[in-house]
Amino acid sequence: MLSEQRILVEVKNLRKFFPVRRGTFGLTKKFVRAVDDVSFVIYRGETLGLVGESGSGKTTTGRLLLRGYEPTAGSVIYHLPDAEAMDIMTMTKRQLWEFRKHAQMIFQDPYSSLNPRMTVRDIIAEPLIATKSARGEDVSQRVIETAKRCQLSIEHLRRYPHAFSGGQRQRIGIARALVLQPQFIVCDEPVSALDVSIQAQILNLLKDLQTEFGLTYLFIAHDLSVVEHICNRVGVMYLGNLVEMAATEELFYHPLHPYTEALMSSIPEADPKVKMQPIKLSGEIPSPIDPPSGCAFHPRCQYAQSICAESKPEWRELAPGHFVACHFAESLQLRGFVG
Amino acid sequence: MKWFHLPFLALLGFRKRAEGKQAKLAEETYYTATQFQLMWWKFRRHRLAIVGSIILGIFVFIMIFCEFLAPYDPQSRNSDYIFGSPQKVHLFDDQGKFQGLFVYGVETVFDRESMQIVQTEDRDVIYKIRFFSRGEPYKMWGIIRTDLHLFTAENGFVHLFGTDNLGRDVFSRILYGTRTSLSIGLIGIFISFIIGLLMGGISGYFGGALDNLIQRLIEFINVIPTLPLWMSLAAALPKEWSPIRVYFMVTIILSFISWTTLARRVRGKLISMREEDFVFAARIAGSSDLRIIIRHMLPAFLSYIIVDLTVEFPYMILGETTLSFIGLGLREPVVSWGVLLQASQNVKAIEQHPWLFIPAAFVIVSVLAFSLVGDGMRDAADPYSQ
Numbered sequence: 012m013l014s015e016q017r018i019l020v021e022v023k024n025l026r027k028f029f030p031v032r033r034g035t036f037g038l039t040k041k042f043v044r045a046v047d048d049v050s051f052v053i054y055r056g057e058t059l060g061l062v063g064e065s066g067s068g069k070t071t072t073g074r075l076l077l078r079g080y081e082p083t084a085g086s087v088i089y090h091l092p093d094a095e096a097m098d099i100m101t102m103t104k105r106q107l108w109e110f111r112k113h114a115q116m117i118f119q120d121p122y123s124s125l126n127p128r129m130t131v132r133d134i135i136a137e138p139l140i141a142t143k144s145a146r147g148e149d150v151s152q153r154v155i156e157t158a159k160r161c162q163l164s165i166e167h168l169r170r171y172p173h174a175f176s177g178g179q180r181q182r183i184g185i186a187r188a189l190v191l192q193p194q195f196i197v198c199d200e201p202v203s204a205l206d207v208s209i210q211a212q213i214l215n216l217l218k219d220l221q222t223e224f225g226l227t228y229l230f231i232a233h234d235l236s237v238v239e240h241i242c243n244r245v246g247v248m249y250l251g252n253l254v255e256m257a258a259t260e261e262l263f264y265h266p267l268h269p270y271t272e273a274l275m276s277s278i279p280e281a282d283p284k285v286k287m288q289p290i291k292l293s294g295e296i297p298s299p300i301d302p303p304s305g306c307a308f309h310p311r312c313q314y315a316q317s318i319c320a321e322s323k324p325e326w327r328e329l330a331p332g333h334f335v336a337c338h339f340a341e342s343l344q345l346r347g348f349v350g
Numbered sequence: 351m352k353w354f355h356l357p358f359l360a361l362l363g364f365r366k367r368a369e370g371k372q373a374k375l376a377e378e379t380y381y382t383a384t385q386f387q388l389m390w391w392k393f394r395r396h397r398l399a400i401v402g403s404i405i406l407g408i409f410v411f412i413m414i415f416c417e418f419l420a421p422y423d424p425q426s427r428n429s430d431y432i433f434g435s436p437q438k439v440h441l442f443d444d445q446g447k448f449q450g451l452f453v454y455g456v457e458t459v460f461d462r463e464s465m466q467i468v469q470t471e472d473r474d475v476i477y478k479i480r481f482f483s484r485g486e487p488y489k490m491w492g493i494i495r496t497d498l499h500l501f502t503a504e505n506g507f508v509h510l511f512g513t514d515n516l517g518r519d520v521f522s523r524i525l526y527g528t529r530t531s532l533s534i535g536l537i538g539i540f541i542s543f544i545i546g547l548l549m550g551g552i553s554g555y556f557g558g559a560l561d562n563l564i565q566r567l568i569e570f571i572n573v574i575p576t577l578p579l580w581m582s583l584a585a586a587l588p589k590e591w592s593p594i595r596v597y598f599m600v601t602i603i604l605s606f607i608s609w610t611t612l613a614r615r616v617r618g619k620l621i622s623m624r625e626e627d628f629v630f631a632a633r634i635a636g637s638s639d640l641r642i643i644i645r646h647m648l649p650a651f652l653s654y655i656i657v658d659l660t661v662e663f664p665y666m667i668l669g670e671t672t673l674s675f676i677g678l679g680l681r682e683p684v685v686s687w688g689v690l691l692q693a694s695q696n697v698k699a700i701e702q703h704p705w706l707f708i709p710a711a712f713v714i715v716s717v718l719a720f721s722l723v724g725d726g727m728r729d730a731a732d733p734y735s736q
Contacts, residue, residue: 077634111636124627128385128649138635173388174381187635 025085047251060242121180178209399726420522477506542605550616
C-alpha cells in the first residue's frame with residue numbers, strides 16, 4: 012500500500028442523468044441514469060482503476076471528474092498541494108479555465124481524439140495556448156520537451172495525425188495531456204483500441220511518466236489483466252453504481268460482491284491445464300433508463316433474495332479500504348481469481 | 351561484363367539511390383500534407399471532375415469577360431440578316447486560295463414557290479475575321495470605355511450562331527446570358543449559404559423548441575412542389591418593376607427554397623461534431639467555445655458545405671432557366687439563357703430556326719459540369735475516410 016494516504020480527489024454522491032425523449036412527439040421525458048450516486052476518493056500518486064461492462068458509466072464518471080459534463084448532482088473536490096480544497100462542480104467558467112492546468116485526460120480512441128486538420132505540434136500545443144500557459148518560443152520548447160518524453164521524434168511534429176499508427180497517435184494524446192504538467196490524468200481506456208504488443212509499451216510509458224512527474228491516474232478499463240498490471244486500487248461499476256472498491260490484490264483474490272466474483276471468474280487462464288469455471292451471468296445488462304429496483308444487480312445475481320429487490324444496499328467499508336454495496340457481503344463465501 | 355560497363359552500372363546505382371530518396375521525400379510530403387492538399391490529391395484522381403472544372407473555368411472566364419469576347423452588343427440589330435442561320439467559318443475560298451479565317455457574305459432572295467425569304471452564301475463577298483480588332487464601343491464592367499473585341503468581321507458581319515427575329519447576334523447574346531445565369535446562381539447560392547448557415551447553426555447549437563420549429567419549417571418548405579411555389583412567388587412580382595429589381599427578386603426566390611438542404615447539413619454536422627472526441631479534448635484542454643468552433647468545428651465541416659453548394663448550383667441555374675422560359679422570371683432586355691430559350695418556344699423555331707436552341711446546350715453543359723465537379727468534391731471532402 013501507499014505510505015502516505017493523502018487525498019487528491021474526493022467524489023461525493025455524484026449523479027449524472029441524461030434526458031431522453033420517448034413516445035409520440037417525444038412528449039414523455041425519461042432519464043438515462045449513467046452515474047447514479049457514486050462516492051469515492053483518489054489518493055495522491057496512486058492509480059485507481061475503474062472497471063465494468065460498457066454502459067456501466069465508467070467513462071461518464073471519468074468525464075465528470077473533469078467536469079466535461081455538467082453533473083446532475085454531487086461534488087468533486089480537489090485537494091491540490093499548496094492550495095485550498097476546491098469543488099469543481101461549483102466553479103465559474105473562469106475558475107474552471109484556470110483549473111484545467113491541473114487535470115487532463117487521455118482518450119480511448121486515438122483516431123477520433125486527435126483533430127486530423129492540425130499538425131502534431133499544434134495538437135500538443137493546444138492546451139498551452141488555450142490556457143495561456145506559454146507563448147512564443149516557450150510553446151515550441153515545451154512541446155518539444157514533452158514530445159521527446161513521450162518518445163515522439165521531433166521531425167514528427169510537422170506531420171498530421173494521418174501519418175501515424177494507433178500506438179503513435181496515443182503517444183501524441185499522452186503528450187497533449189502531459190504538456191501542462193498536470194497533477195491528475197483521467198485515462199479513459201487508453202490501450203483498449205491498440206494491439207496487444209503496443210499496449211505494453213503504452214502502459215509502461217504511463218508508468219514511467221507517473222514515477223517521473225508524480226502523477227495520479229484514474230484508469231478506466233475493461234481489460235482486467237491490464238488493470239491488475241497498472242492499478243493500486245480498483246473500483247467495479249455496474250449500471251451507474253459502484254459495487255465494490257478495494258486494493259487490487261484484495262479485490263482480485265477476495266471479492267465481496269457477486270458481480271466482482273463473476274468478473275474474476277471470466278479472466279482467461281494462461282495455463283491451459285487449469286480448467287476455467289466462469290460464472291455465466293444470465294440475461295443482458297438492464298437498461299439504465301429503467302434500472303431494476305433495489306440492488307441493480309439482483310436480476311442476474313445467483314445469490315439474490317427477496318430483500319435485494321426491495322432495498323438498495325448501502326455503500327459501506329467492510330474491511331479497512333474495502334468498500335462494497337451488497338446486503339450479504341459478510342455471509343457470502345465468494346471465489347476470487349484462481350491464477 | 352567489360353570495363354566500359356562500369357560507368358553505366360554506377361549510373362544505375364546512383365539512379366536507384368535517388369529513387370529511394372525520392373520515395374522517402376514523397377512519403378514525407380504525404381505525412382505533412384494539409385487537409386486541402388489531401389483533398390486536392392483525391393480530387394485529382396477523379397478524371398471527369400477535372401474535365402468538369404476545366405469547363406467551369408471556361409464558363410467563369412466567359413462570365414467575367416463577356417463584353418470583350420462577344421463581337422456585338424446583345425441589343426444591336428443587323429437588319430440585313432434577320433433570322434439568319436449560323437455562318438460557316440472558312441479558311442480557303444472557292445479557288446482554293448488561303449484567306450485566313452473568314453465568312454462569306456449573304457444574299458437575300460424571296461422564294462416565290464415557298465413564299466419565304468431565303469438567305470444563301472454570297473460566294474463573291476468575303477468578310478475576313480480579325481482578332482483583337484475594333485468594333486462596337488462598349489463599357490467593360492460598366493466602367494472602362496473601349497471598342498476592342500476578341501474578334502470582328504472586316505467590312506461586314508459575323509454571326510457564328512446565327513441571329514434571332516430582330517437580327518441580334520445569338521452568339522453574343524449567349525455570352526451575355528452566361529453572365530446573367532451564372533451570376534444568378536452565384537448570388538443565389540451565396541444567399542442560401544448565409545440563410546442555411548444561420549438557420550442550421552441556430553438549430554444545431556441551441557436545440558430544443560427553436561430547433562423543432564426550424565426543422566418543421568424546413569419540412570414544410572420541402573413538401574411543397576418546387577415549380578408551383580416558384581411560379582406563385584414569381585407571379586407575385588409586380589409587372590412594372592425594373593428588370594434589375596426582378597433579377598434580384600428571382601435570385602432571392604430561388605435561394606428561399608434551396609437553403610433547406612444546407613441548413614439540415616449544418617445542423618447535423620454541428621450536433622455530431624459536439625460529441626466528437628477531439629472537440630471534447632479541446633474543451634478539456636481549456637479552449638473557449640469560440641476557439642472550438644473556429645479552430646476545430648468549422649474546418650471539419652466547411653468542405654461538406656462547399657460540396658453542397660456545388661451540388662446546389664445547377665438547380666439554381668435550372669430554376670432561373672425554367673422561370674424565365676415560362677415567362678415568369680427575367681424579362682427582356684435582360685439576357686439570360688432562359689430568356690433566350692423563350693424565343694424558341696414555338697414550332698416555327700424547331701422547323702426553321704433550330705439555332706435558337708443553342709442556349710440549351712450551354713445549360714446542359716454547365717449543369718453537367720457542375721454535377722461532375724460536385725461528385726469529385728464529394729469524394730474528396732473527407733480525405734481522412736479510408
